[in-house]
Amino acid sequence: MMNPDVVNFEEGEAFARRMDAEDPLRHFRDEFLFPRNKAGEPAIYFVGNSLGLQPRKAKQYVLQELEDWEKFGVEGHFHARSPWLPYHETLTAQTARLVGAMPLEVVVMNTLSVNLHLMMVSFYRPTRERFRILIEGGAFPSDQYAVASQARFHGFDPRDAILRLEPRPGEDTLREEDILDTIDRHGPEIALVLLGNVNYLTGQAFDMKAITRAAHERGCRVGFDLAHGAGNLRLSLHDDGPDFAVWCSYKYLNGGPGTLGGVFVHERHAHMPGIPRFEGWWGHDKATRFEMGPDFVPLAGAEGWQLSNPPILQMAALRASMEIFDQATMPALRLKGDLLTSYLEFLLDRLPPEMARIVTPRDLKARGSQLSLRFSKEPKKLLAKLVEAGAFCDFREPDIIRASPAPLYCSFLDVYRFVRILENHARA
Structure with missing residues (x-):
């Protein structure tokens, strides 16, 4: 997997799909059960820092x-x-x-x-x-x-x-x-x-x-x-x-x-x-x-x-x-996690600057898979719109929305679609 420090991120959806196709950990996504959006598709689940998804084998083992x-x-x-x-x-x-x-x-x-x-x-x-x-x-x-x-x-x-x-x-x-x-x-x-x-x-x-x-x-x-x-x-x-x-x-x-x-x-x-x-x-x-x-x-x-x-x-x-x-290994997961958050950071930086500010350090050594975003206008209403659009993250007082693309089951396309939802909200 590529080093996030040397990846030339791109804005279009094609880039996200290409990254997913080249992701050696992509098959682990199929090991988890996702909530569904209104269209019946897997939701964008960026709240694994609060409650992780259910592994498919959990029911079998219980x-x-x-x-x-x-x-x-x-x-x-x-x-x-x-x-x-x-x-x-x-x-x-x-x-x-x-x-x-x-x-x-x-x-x-x-x-x-x-x-x-x-x-x-x-x-x-x-x-x-x-x-x-x-x-x-x-x-x-x-x-x-x-x-x-x-x-x-x-x-x-x-x-x-x-x-x-x-x-x-x-x-x-x-x-x-x-x-x-x-x-x-x-x-x-x-x-x-x-x-x-x-x-x-x-x-x-x-x-x-x-x-x-x-x-x-x-x-x-x-x-x-x-x-x-x-x-x-x-x-x-x-x-x-x-x-x-x-x-x-x-x-x-x-x-x-x-x-x-x-x-x-x-x-x-x-x-x-x-x-x-x-x-x-x-x-x-x-x-x-x-x-x-x-x-x-x-x-x-x-x-x-x-x-x-x-x-x-x-x-x-x-x-x-x-x-x-144990199969995925933490070194590989952390590398993908750094790629996902760096890509999320790249796309967020292209939103209107007055909309949101990233609170989490930009140094990869000083963060994991969570980016905390401080929103200037009505973050609780924004969170409700995200959930309505099938994107799960969470709110913490007074004005922070936490987004955590966990590398075991989140994709680059998830990141792309999440930011597009934010962008549509900013233009509304």
Whole structure:
């Protein structure tokens, strides 16, 4: 696939069709089920950053478990076609490859905010001198609620404990040098640096390795919320070295509404049984788990943070998507994603300049598959017109429409048609 830095984009529909014809990942589009527009055609689905599409095999995999439940009852834990007892392990190697980790370092469990709290139990250990949490000022609200509640739980006033990164006046996104400077200046006070590696509102991606290195040099723990990064960016969690990361699987990972999340805990913490944590029986050593003893013996690695046995039906749906990611590979998906967003950017730049402004950084290294567009006039009404025309994206207050052409199932023709809808609206 071509490098987006050297592609000469063209305005006409023929270019989009040619790019689709040359796309080595184009066949993966057929693995997903699309909502339909009024003509009965697949919709333009640019909202995979909110809820991914359903993989065709998801129903098959879920029905298989329902059938095995019917056939085997409790014995399905051992005799189902995919036995339930070790079912979560079928996702471990795929998940590790997806986020650039060792299998020991990852586990699929719970949901994102639950996992975030579990990780902060272990890695937000404030003292009188070092008690602050560094976050984005524009972090997703759930993250802001989580860190505020953790600060209060430890007896600190969130107004003192939470240190927020804000863009410079007149700017929409954070500058990397300002992030690193804040860590350097406030390092002795910071117990935890917790950033979304892609900001949900602006689509800005951060340099995880540089942030982690700077924070560790100042004695801070580091965690990342990968809600908009897992399945979107090419990640290398083990090499970048944060202490932990958490993510959900219903956005880019197409696991279904409200499905399970994931956790990364770096290998250096894998064999530390005394690390503070909330304990549950599924995190207990597998060799003695069913002896039902009173003393908790944690599994090594991320599995040791598990609490309960996992919901098999949700895992079955997620498994359908994870198989596709494993076939497509994140390097190839990110390359196509950069082509799609660069093409979208190219076409948007040819709309009337007063209509919309791209908030997301133009540097490909500082974004994934989302472009956030700030509209000057009635963005909510525009969104309704887009949906009416069969183009799905979403609105975030006060004036941003987020468009995310996910490379697994979106096409260059989708991008072309999306911008033509915007153009027709501008001329109306």
